[in-house]
Amino acid sequence: MSKLYGIGAQFDSAASLLAAAEKVREAGYRRWDTHSPFPVHGIEQSLGMQRSFVSAIGLLGGIGGFIGILALILYTSKINYPLVVQGKPYFSLAATFPIMFEVTIIASAFITVGGVFLFCLLPRLYHPVFNWDKFARATDDAFFVVIDAGDPLFDEALTAKFLSELGGKNVELIEE
Amino acid sequence: MNEEVTTFGPARGNVMERKPLIANSRSAKWITAHTVGLIEGKPLRIWWILLTISSALALFLPLELTYLVSTGVGIWGSNNTVAWAWDITNFVWWVGIAHAGTAISAIFFLTRQKWTNAINRIAEAMTIFAIGCAGVFPAFHVGRVWMVWFLNPAPYYNDIWQNFKSPLFWDVFAVTAYLTVSALFWYYGMIPDLASVRDKVSGKVRKIAYGIAALGWRGSGRHWFYYEKGYVLLAGICSALVFSVCGIVSMDFATSVIPGWHTTIFPMYFGVGAVYGGFAMLFILIIPTRHFFKLHDLITEKHIDNMCKVTIIMSLCIGYIYLMEYFTAYYSGNPYEWWLVFFNRSTPSGAPYWWCFWIMVSFNAIVPQILWFKAVRRNTLFLFFLMFIPSIGMWYERFVIIVTGIQRDYLPSSWHYFVPTINDVLLYIGTIGFFFTAFLLFLRFLPIFNMVEVKNTLPEANPHHDANHEAKGGSHE
Structure with missing residues (x-):
């Protein structure tokens, strides 16, 4: 002390x-x-x-989320197990866009908050x-x-x- | 300049005296003491009474869900023709209520509506609890709820993946994103306030609990710099999110080929209705909270007045959309569309649920026009009871869209009338009980005001009294 x-x-x-x-x-x-x-x-x-680079981190998070979910959708529905459902194409940007949008939002939000904590060096209880x-x-x-x-x-x-x-x-x- | 921060609306010279955002010139110390006092002080008797009632009602939720899982979806009134009924109605209704909270805390924040600072925490709490209630219905409507984990894109034993093109699967992502991101936004906004509670509250256990929740926040100037950037970004993200969620929920209907559902106006329709129904619920929550906890200095008459004005605008939008739906059905020249939207929804001879349609129109588009009168906007007791009408009206809107849309299809032999069972009703009551229980616990255990934002609107919070400040773009740069 x-x-x-x-x-x-x-x-x-x-x-x-x-x-x-x-x-x-x-x-x-x-x-x-x-x-x-x-x-x-x-x-x-x-x-x-x-x-501050908070906005850059948020943008990167969003881009990462978008690419990540795009890769997941492409891999699962076009490469790993292509399956015809209702005679529709394996992959369609318009039909999968809502999911990509939401995942972009989630990733961007969480990575923005994570970035702020990182810059602030929080949590630091003492x-x-x-x-x-x-x-x-x-x-x-x-x-x-x-x-x-x-x-x-x-x-x-x-x-x-x-x-x-x-x-x-x-x-x-x-x-x- | 100073006036812009501390009063309702922008200052335009001294033409009109503007009401202060915080009545009776309360200080920052008073705001902290009052907010923490709600956590520290003895709970009010009315709080205990309401908590007892709502938690008793909330018991229906586990009871009904247990009965549902052990017996099957057949305990609901849904049938082959009306496969979506009360459950999806309640789902859309609850999701809609959630939207007002995000509209207030994100969109009104970005548009610098500083009066919303006093109510945004309460509104966000409403959002989160409402999404929680909403999520119950689709999760259990899948029938075999123990397989709901199949919605996760994880590789299974048989290697079949989710159908990412399905609107119902979009819903999963939309609701999950909405719940997680708005909970994150809520918590993020609460961190400095939790630190205020930590520093004021007595008792070791509470100090430690709030201390952990506050993550060691110490109001450092460096932290504020990053924190505010993050807050603005999150508000922007949430603004984009809020309209995508009701849009995607509406696409469950709009992407189908059922007359009355297959409409491009739906995302807007659902969004406006959501904010409108949410505002009505917010009145129901805020007016008693303000009255019993004596929050008149922070939630002033002018706050209620502004909320009423938002409600009128939303009500007019709703009325416009109802007319537009009629017009589009007529103008499309599609006989099935017109038959459904006009004949099968609103005429006593053609539609068994015609009265629901007229409840919807009158409760949502006509009754709220009474808010044009100042005397009504001033009478909070009357407003409290009045706002049940839009809430009920919005429930009927969802019901009209869903049930009248499918109860009569192209084949008269498959027409089926929908009658709700007692289990439909009790499960709905259970979610209402859960919602109010959660809200009452929130009032007791968490800072119900965004103290940081409220203190920021105090005159002494503004260190700049020159034009230089304005050039930098206000207080959230």
Whole structure:
């Protein structure tokens, strides 16, 4: 319990969090994060987020699902056991399209969600920020900036002072 | 700018005062406390009473299914001519009810109808439980339900595969996709709210349970970035899904060569009817929930009013489609089509179920026009009882399509009248009981508001007060 994880500061509003995040970014910190009960738009620039690949993953999932089910239908009804049903052709794109569409949807949806979890590194039931008693309000109505002790610019006294100057309340050390 | 986020509809200067989405300027703290309070607090007596009634009714479901499996599909009123009757009617009815939930949570989300944030969780819950009820009927209608696993494309001992060209097999995929994807969407949207519950709730067991369900969500700015992208994508996927599902269910009928079923209007017909019937059911769920749990600040009068307006539009669409069906039958010049759609459905001399047709038309297209009156839209008690009429009307619509479509075919010798048995009725009641039991348990154990989205509509949630924000495309970019 003695190892230091970082320093956290609490902010009262989305606007003050956004302003503080910009300052933290300008000060040159790299390993830090914000926590808010709802997404605060504009903060992703301060956090240095680039274009996300979630949509690309969703698209790939959809394409994969489409090709997968197309292959399954072709293999089963044309190659493995061709069977004439009601005098119809073994394979018809129009007649099998509804199934391909639905499987595309399922694959795309699940792979999108899987991709988001992968990017977020979730599920992760334990995280050092949960050790901070103030942190329960991060899912309620408070906003937090947490600067990681591993950041090259991190200094216990200076970082704490910096966060207080930004208007952060309850600037406290968070232990691992 | 600020007003766009916090009020109903876009702000157009100060021409008219717009009602806030959240009444009495409640704070984020209040929203969390109130939503978690529903889980933490002592359950209301009315909740226990309703749960007792609905779970008692739900008992009919296992009882009837046991009787059905042990005896055979013959316990239903379905016969050789009317092979699809109550079961498929109930199936289509339940699937239809499901559609309103997805329409609200996906389509209205993408079109930035921010007022739906307060009701989308409830609507999605309705979706999932309704699909669950719907799935019972086709699964057991196959007759030998223990062979239902044959629907999986897995190689069998005799190496025969599924017929992927069969519309009934499309149905399997459509309903499976709908159930899994909307459950995923529901859960995905709930993760941050489950984290709110985890951080507020007392008791070790509950903390651990909600903690596991929340997957360790901590509201990180990085996570929100990916999460929101994923949410928009899922909403888009679900929007495409919702119309494909009712479309595919309608193709069970439309791809057949039976007059009255073989119609290209069916996918649209089923889709509109689905959203309409679902909205009616949503009223039945939301009005008592709002009243007994005192949710008037989050589900305001204006929310109910907007739902009424959607219902009117859908009702008008339904009326148009009824007329169009008549017109198409007449204009096609096909005597069988006209004979069925006009003579065999709606005239007392020609159709044994003519009264069902007129119930369908009057309940769906005519009665809801009363919603044009503001006094009606304001009277929630009256609305609660009124909305049973579209729900019943939609059930009759499915019944009219299915049973009157097949009870009289080309050979008068094979005409057969359909009479439901007590088992048809009890199984249906069983699914209704299951639906309301599941919904009541949802009200008790899960966050019934999308707290994240609701908090997002608070004025203080918007950190931007300049035109720059609008240029970036609103709050879900």
